Every structure is written in C-alpha cells, then in structure tokens.
Amino acid sequence: MPPTPTPGPRRVDRTARRRAVVALVFAFVAAPATRADYIPTRSVEVRVEDERVLLNAEFDLTLNPTLEEALQKGIPLYFLLEVDIVRPRWYWFDDKVLQHATQYRLSWLPLTRQYRVSSGLLALTYDSLEEVERLLGRVNSREIARTADLEKGARYDAIVRLRLDPNQLPKPFQVNALASRDWQLASDARRIAFTP
Numbered sequence: 290m291p292p293t294p295t296p297g298p299r300r301v302d303r304t305a306r307r308r309a310v311v312a313l314v315f316a317f318v319a320a321p322a323t324r325a326d327y328i329p330t331r332s333v334e335v336r337v338e339d340e341r342v343l344l345n346a347e348f349d350l351t352l353n354p355t356l357e358e359a360l361q362k363g364i365p366l367y368f369l370l371e372v373d374i375v376r377p378r379w380y381w382f383d384d385k386v387l388q389h390a391t392q393y394r395l396s397w398l399p400l401t402r403q404y405r406v407s408s409g410l411l412a413l414t415y416d417s418l419e420e421v422e423r424l425l426g427r428v429n430s431r432e433i434a435r436t437a438d439l440e441k442g443a444r445y446d447a448i449v450r451l452r453l454d455p456n457q458l459p460k461p462f463q464v465n466a467l468a469s470r471d472w473q474l475a476s477d478a479r480r481i482a483f484t485p
Contacts, residue, residue, distance in 0.1 A: 326353055328451055328476035335447045335483040342434040342485065344372060348451045348476055350426040352418065355471035365396040367457035368425055372433045373448040386445065389433045393425055436485040450478045
C-alpha cells in the first residue's frame with residue numbers, strides 16, 4: 290500500500306487563508322444581527338413589604354424610527370417585562386425559583402389618532418408616543434412574588450429585563466427581526482439581590 294501524500298506548505302497555507310476569510314465573513318454578517326438596540330436602565334429596586342416582593346424599575350425607552358413607522362402602518366408591538374427570581378449557587382448554575390412576565394401590547398388607532406396600550410384586561414389610550422414610552426418604562430410596586438413561595442432569610446436575586454418581543458410580530462417581520470437590530474430593542478438584564 291503506497292503511503293498517503295502529506296500536503297505541502299502551499300496547500301496548508303491556502304486552506305488556512307480560506308478558513309480565515311470565511312471566519313471574517315461570518316463575523317461581519319453575524320455582528321449586526323446579534324447586537325440589539327439598547328434600552329438604558331435608570332434604576333431597579335426590589336423590596337419586601339406585607340408578605341409580597343415588589344419591583345420598582347425605570348427604563349429610558351425610546352422607539353426607533355423603524356418601530357414608529359411599523360406602528361403607524363398598523364403593526365402592533367409587544368413588549369415584555371421579564372423577572373426571573375433565582376437562588377445563587379456557588380457550585381452550580383443558579384436555581385431558578387420563579388419566573389414572572391408582563392406583556393404589553395402597543396398599537397396605533399388611526400381613527401382617533403391615539404396610541405393604545407393593553408396588558409391583560411387593562412387598556413389605556415394616549416395622545417403621544419412620549420406618554421406611552423414613559424408608561425412602558427416605569428414599573429411601580431409591581432408584585433413579582435409572595436414571600437410564602439420563598440425561603441425566609443435566604444438570599445435571592447431578581448433578574449429584570451424589558452424587551453420588544455419579536456415572536457409576536459407577523460411572520461414576515463419576524464424574519465426581518467433576525468437580521469435587523471431595529472427590531473431587537475432590549476435592556477440589559479439587571480440583577481438585584483434581596484432577602485425575604
């Protein structure tokens with residue numbers, strides 16, 4: 290059986306170059322898709338009061354022109370306020386104890402020229418987008434857990450995040466949301482420690 294020829298230095302050099310070019314192309318293509326438009330977090334506070342765990346938070350939400358245009362064309366936008374309550378463990382991943390999510394649906398009413406924000410059974414209308422952004426960006430004394438569901442005296446972390454939910458968009462826009470950062474509006478996940 291004849292020995293298998295080993296690649297020469299030129300062949301290895303070409304292969305390495307091709308791999309480097311492919312890696313650069315993937316880096317440039319993937320970078321815009323993974324970077325989301327940012328919602329600054331001004332403050333987050335968790336407090337325990339009357340057997341309840343309450344959340345106060347303030348986000349500086351501003352819709353970009355792409356989202357404003359989508360609203361004007363009749364596409365509702367869905368925002369999620371997500372709170373995960375975890376118990377930190379030094380030897381393993383955090384233990385997720387509770388998960389709380391509040392969904393807001395934002396739509397434009399062309400007949401009355403107003404914005405409508407609904408969450409569950411509650412619906413409110415506003416004349417300006419600034420009022421809507423203020424409403425969605427402020428959380429006041431929102432109950433995220435009951436102390437009966439948590440171990441007294443143990444340390445917990447609340448991980449809080451506000452984001453646009455692209456999964457609720459119409460299908461063509463969901464595809465667009467994968468490639469455009471305009472549709473990936475999100476805050477950073479802020480972690481706050483508390484003890485019930």
